Amino acid sequence: MLSMVEWLVEPLMYVFMQRALLAALMVGVVCSVVGCYVVLRSMAFLGDALAHAILPGVAIAYLIHGNLTVGALIAAIVVALGIGFVSRQGVIREDTAIGILFAAALSLGVVLISSIQTYAVDLSHILFGNVLGVSTADLWLTGGLGLVVLLSVIVCYRPFLVISFDPVLAATLRLPAGLLNNLMLVLLALTIVVSLQTVGVGLVAAMLVTPAATAYLLTRRLRNMMLVSAGFGALASLVGLYISYYANVVSGAAVVLTATVFFLLAFLFAPQRGVAWKAFRK
């Protein structure tokens, strides 16, 4: 028993692990809550695209010695609103608009990065995450932005619910659907930027989708889905980080794999909806 406690406490002796845990927990919760809308509105592709599209922003910020997070944020918002604008014209479908803008932004990022001769560790951290290198300033930024996102989701719960579930009712009630959709895109962009430090560009989409999909299988109301999703996100971050500490593997990947295990369990055994549950009932 004592050894179990020691096992849990030992990593916390290090300040960098304390910060890492805190950051991972915050990111896990914010990603999982926003992820509910990503899952319900089929925006997984959009989330993945946004994550990759921040690359030019980061590269430019690096070139002008600016703040990388701010650069990422600006790029993500520009691309998110750009996708919204192009697809609203109705000339091409949204997923096509995403494909075009995302590939363009990614290519621009690669061109910029390859032009930087001395491109340093920071950029690879953006790509794969480096939760162990979280600074106190990063922690404040993550906490602040995360809080903004969560508060917006709570305050806009009903408008977001209606524009997601029934756009026709939204129009009947004269909701500013365009504005709300843009707000949701901006919140998604914020979430992605906040998550980069822990899971990196490559794996943000998984943190957005996997805990929310797990919660979807286990709940029947949006509010409960968000709470359960946040719980799974936090738990996956915690467990993943311990695994990464003891097994000495990349932390972002460990977190995502843990979340995936939770999903598979729900996929198989969720009451009524699980594959194994259904097979067993027959």
Add this chain to the structure above:
Amino acid sequence: MFRPEAARTERNQALSLEPARLELEGVSASYDGQPALRDLTFQVPHGGQVAVVGPNGAGKSTLFKVLVGLLPLRAGQIYIHGQPLGTHQDCVAYVPQREEVDWRFPVTVFDVVMMGRYGRRGWFGRPTAADKSVVTRCLGQMGIEQLAGRPIGELSGGQQQRVFLARALAQEPHILLMDEPFTGVDFATQEATLALLDQLRPAQVTVMVSTHDLNMAIQRFDRVLLLNKRLIAYGTAQEVFTPETIRQAFGAKVLDLQGMVVVDDCCPPDEHEHEH
């Protein structure tokens, strides 16, 4: 089906609205780039109940979408209470066809009906006790109060339809639009919908219902609007259903239908009390 007189009176008081008047002047609209409505001019009086009939692709759904502001007008103007569309909030409720809704969304029946209150009571803060009692009453009116806690994805088609009717009621609209509420639903839902029309009549709620069932249109509605991209005829069933108008609306295939429609022995809708 149970419909206590007291509940009806209470509802009528809750709906003590100024009478709704709906006017269209030269309205044209297109759907997916194709012209779907051409130069529509008509007027629905206070508390009138209108059946909208016409062949598939006649623009019935387009008309409703234009009326709730989902599709822009290409020409013309719509007035509600004598004022242009858009100046009123929460005045028009719309029950869409069931295919237009994402039934896998994690919401309960109660949640969906409560959405009808959002426009009225603000988008933020908690629903009041009054909102909850309106929701409960509307669920009861449609006979689905025992389903309140169920996820909508688990309901039958008819039950889903009644959820959306209850939500439209919870909006306490002046004008209620229903797109094909009688298509593909069970008998109980059809009866609940017809009973609802009877309750809305003394409350002076203006109702427009699109339907394929011409006999229903004749028997249950004050007026019939015969549509085929343009207005073919509008008035009482006797005025509207003549061999020429039917041929204009439905084309050649109607000749066998015609016998069924023109047999005109129906009684006024009010004498048709439904007790079950």
